[in-house]
Amino acid sequence: MALSIIHRATGMALYVGTLLLAWWLIAAATGPTAYANVQAFTSSFIGRLIVFGYTWALMHHLLSGIRHFVWDLGYGFKANEREALTWGAAIGGISLTVLLWIIAYVIGGGR
């Protein structure tokens, strides 16, 4: 199933994405100019696209990972159960991402 490799791919994306997270934390600890640079990047089109992609990768990896827990515990191996878990993770990941960004825009006013 294609979702298995997407779990890996999102994991790899999140791996690289931690650089952004570390940059943001270090900037916050450094000062106003450094932090403004991060904000300028994350509010640019490319930056926003990356953060949106990061949100999706995180939500998808989270749900897809929970799917693996179900399997680790020995459940969900029937064909229809596997399909349900896989589609649940795929659709759930997209839904949660959109939901989080709606909340983010309501709270942050697009910043």
Next chain:
Amino acid sequence: MSTPDPSKSMRTPLGRVRNLGASHSGTSDFWRQRMTAVAMVLLMVPAIVIVMMLLGRNQAGAAQVLGSAPIAIIMLLFIVASTWHMKIGMQVVIEDYVHSEMVKLACVMANNFFCIAVALASIYAILKLSSGV
């Protein structure tokens, strides 16, 4: 890990591999991968709340939020769990796809360096924000 010459060993093949698996070091990475994953499932909601709290704030505001004790502790837990988790995950991928022993060792080492560097840089930032320096 040194592997004794099987032809000179009195241990049975089963005895040599029992509890170790293909990694020669047992299931500790498997277990830690799941442990850090459970930790992040638990930390995900607080972490999202923290990020939402920081939206639209300038550096002074963000520093104030990140420097408060409960938030700093949640961030530290999340940093440790995520960098540990991604270190194991990347190593699994390297071991799956890189078959040359030397290249594999180099990749695994680079992976360790990257994850430790990201972890310590992030932890340093949180501790600096918390100490108010």
